[in-house]
Amino acid sequence: MQKTELRNYTRDELEAIVKKSGGNKADSFSLFECLYRQEIKDFKDIKGINLKVVKAIETNYSLNALKVCAKQESKKDKTQKLLLALADGKKTETVIIPSGHGYSACISSQAGCACGCAFCATGKIGFKRDLTVSEITGQYMAAKKASGGELNNIIFMGMGEPFLNFDNLIKSINILTDHKGFAFPQTKITISTCGIAPKIKALADSGLRVNLAVSIVAADTKLRNKLMPVNRKFPLPVVIEAVKYYNKITGKQVFFEYILFDGINDRAEDALTFYDLIKDTDCKVNLIVYNTVKDIKLKPPQDVKAKLFQKILVDKGIRTYQRREKGADISAACGQLAGEA
Ligand code: SF4
Structure with missing residues (x-):
């Protein structure tokens, strides 16, 4: 019988597993703390659970840490890219970016991606x-671990479209933010989507406030x-209607990302079309200067054009930031992840 990974379950689900294995609610708290604090x-x-209960759990469940099989670090800005081996031999990537006084982690939700965005290395695979x-x-x-314990932001923007793996995404966020475990603040988690409108609404209705x-x-069709x-x-x-729904239900601003191509x-x-x-909506804008990707002909814009684009939006009253991507020299910047170190 194939065993299931124990860290696939939320605290409530673990409680049911522990009870089925002969333990009680207190044991499930101890187990959750062992998994996510220790x-x-x-x-x-x-520790803190009867050995018979532990043995019963071990009969049906496994405990495998992800294996980091390669690591690269940018000489320019200290961004790190981890290549992680999955149990079935597939690979995914995680990027750790220095930001302010700590680091942000760009986390993948899928191996590869089905969305096929023309500018993206992940879409190509x-x-x-x-x-x-x-x-x-x-x-x-x-x-x-790679950040030395200084991780203060999580962005679901690595490989894959997070909303096409919605149930696992929501469960993962529930685990990451659980006060009995990592207690990572919801306000420091961002989900980046290419516009899966029904899931934008579903996130609004989920009760999470990320x-x-x-x-x-x-902005042109x-x-x-x-x-x-x-x-x-x-x-x-349809996407804009979903964003307005998200604004209304959560009371939160949404970031729009606009990658500029020459x-x-x-x-x-x-x-101006983008502004219209x-x-x-209640929004801020992140302008991203494109990072070149091997075998994709798109180029970054001239600096003067990027600045003018930003000025037009700012003059119209939209808070607009221009993001210079980090990690481009190790193919770790936005759109460059292709599952190879
Ligand atoms: S940009 Fe995001 S959604 Fe588009 S292909 Fe790349 S990973 Fe997928």
Whole structure:
């Protein structure tokens, strides 16, 4: 019988497992703390629970830490990229970015991605599979270690579209934020989506109050269809309607991300079309200067154009930041992850 990974379960689910194995609620608290406070690697390290109960759990469940099989560090900005081996031999990547007084972890939700965005290395390799809950929270544990315990932001923006692995994403966030475990603040977690509109609404209804970032990239329908094929399934008006719903239910601002490409979407009129699209939402904008990707012909914009684009939005009253991506020299920046070190 194939054993299931014990870190795939939330605290409530663990309680049911412990009870079925002959333990009680207090045992399930102890187990949860062992898994996420002590970060134990072996069943023999479980403390505070009757040995018979531990043995019964071990019969049906496994405890495997993710293996870091390669690590690169940027010489320019100290960004680290971890290549992680999954149990079935597939790989995923996690990026640890210095930010302010600590680090941000860019965590993957899938191996590969089915969305096929024209500018993205992950999109080029296609979809392999969804990551399990333990593979998602395991990345957090690996990133925390690599950051020397100084991790203060989590961004679901690595490989894959987080909302296409919605149930595992929500479970992972529930585990990461559980006060009996890592107690990571919801306010320091951001989910970045390419615009899976129904799941934007589902996140609003989930009761979680994390941050949401929506990647727009082009406000013109024809251009967005080309750059982000997901637009054919969830067109911009549907995405904007979902964002307004998110604003209303959560009371939170949404970040719109707009990657600038030279001569494609960086003109003044593109900025005005973008403004028209988002003007009735409660939002901030992150402008991202494109990072070149091998075998993709798109280029970063001229500096002067990026500045003008930003000025147009700022003059219209939209808080707009320009993000210079870190880790580009080790292919760890936005859109560059391809599952290889
Ligand atoms: S940008 Fe995100 S959603 Fe688009 S292909 Fe890349 S990983 Fe997938």
